[in-house]
Amino acid sequence: MKIEILKEIIKKNSSKEQFAVLTNITNGNSEIFELGKPLSKEFENYKKEIENYYNLKKNGIIKETQIFIHNHIKPIEVIIVGAVHIAQYLIDFIKNLNFVITIIDPRKYFTSEQRFKNVKIINEWPKEVFKKIETSSSTALIVLTHDPKIDDPALQHALKNNFFYIGALGSKKTHTDRCQRLKEAGFNEEEIATIHGPIGIKLGGKSAPEIALSIVAQLVSETHKL
Amino acid sequence: MKKSFDETIFEEANSWLKSNQKVILATVIQTWGSSPRQIGSRMIVNEKGDFSGSVSGGCVESNVIKECLELIKNNNPFKKIEFKVSNENAWDVGLSCGGEIIIYIEQINS
Known part of the structure; x- marks a missing residue:
């Protein structure tokens, strides 16, 4: 090479x-x-087969050729609402995985650069942010503030846009109240059930890094279902 | 969707090249049966035998490194290496999982 x-x-x-x-x-x-x-002469005769492997995101030696193809896949967008303690550990765990992270928190004192180095932080209300940024069904949302003013508009946006992963931090009670509010906002039970709440796989730990780890584990597992 | 969570090897190769080291890129290009790492898994090796990344679960790395050093010594541009099921001698290089893999090693050059 x-x-x-x-x-x-x-x-x-x-x-x-x-x-x-x-x-x-x-x-x-x-x-x-x-x-x-365009491809060079060396590869242009196999354009169709190459495109086929590319579209399937398949790696390997292309059938009946001597060409090896290795796809570099677009990383998945993860939006974290709430620049809280758990978010710091989340960033730490996620940095070795192929995700792109954006943190949204309107509360300035949480989003200092000293707490979050080299991370994209948007210091605005989620409702305003989602008017400006592009999202799709391959975006993930993790809400961590358990403040309805901040979390709910983000959850509503994610549900409307069929995010592949939606996780919401909070106890069972917090989550029941949250589901009730979403119901009142017009979402049906099936839609609301797609939210992972309480968030994360069952690890048993209660400390911030343990909760972050259980969230990352769930996120990765849902990513492989895509 | 197939995801690759492991794409930092090229940055590392580049930093080795910047410090004037010869670098070989090893890639799993074909597998049969159960193999420890999927197609496209990468490892880099320099002339000192330092390596990063992986092409198996530790089963064939030592042999790949040896082949890479050989490639540098003979100044060959690339080579295909095939690994099959190992025999009963546990110290033999091979895949104890019963799979087969082909690894492509190539020099990174200007």
């Missing part, structure tokens, strides 16, 4: 878009593939 290709892979990984690396295993030549961009 040429060093230029390696550098391009690093650059493209940080642009967070899907691409693939092609390698001709009979001569070692590599090339980057992006949908819609």
Whole structure:
């Protein structure tokens, strides 16, 4: 592999878009593939098969060829509402996984840079933020404030937009009250049941890092169901 | 959706290259049966034999490193290495899980 290709892979990984690396295993030549961009002579005869593997996000030697394809998949967006203590541990655990994180909290004293280094923080009310940012059914939401003013608008947005993972921190009672409010806001039981609340898999721990770990475990497990 | 949670190996390779080390990239390109790591798993090796990442669960790494050092020594650009089921000698390199893998090793060069 040429060093230029390696550098391009690093650059493209940080642009967070899907691409693939092609390698001709009979001569070692590599090339980057992006949908819609032309391929060199070496690979253009196999364009159809390459696109097929790319669309299926499949890695391997393309059938009846000597081309190895390795897909670099777009990371998943995770929105955390509430720059609380647990969020600090969440960021810590998530940093080795292929997620992109945004933290939303309107309370300025929580979102200091000293608490959250190198994380995208939006210091506004969730309701305003969701008017501006792009989300989809492959976005995840984790709400941690258990303050209805802050959490509820985020939950409503996530339910309306079919986020693949929605988790809400709070006791069983907090969650029952939350479900009631969502019902009053017009969501049906089936929709409300998609919220993971109380959040996280059952680990048994009650400390902030243990709760964060149980949330990350649940998030990863739901990601693999996509 | 297939997810890759492990894509920092290229940054590491680049930092090794910046300190003027020769770097070999090893990739799992084919598997049969039960293999410890999936296709696309990567490992890097430098001329000192330092390595990062993985291509198996520790079963064949030592052999891959040896092959990588050989590749640097002979200044060959790439090589395909096949690993099959190990025999009964536990110290032999091979896959105790009964799988087969092909690993592609290549020099990163300018």
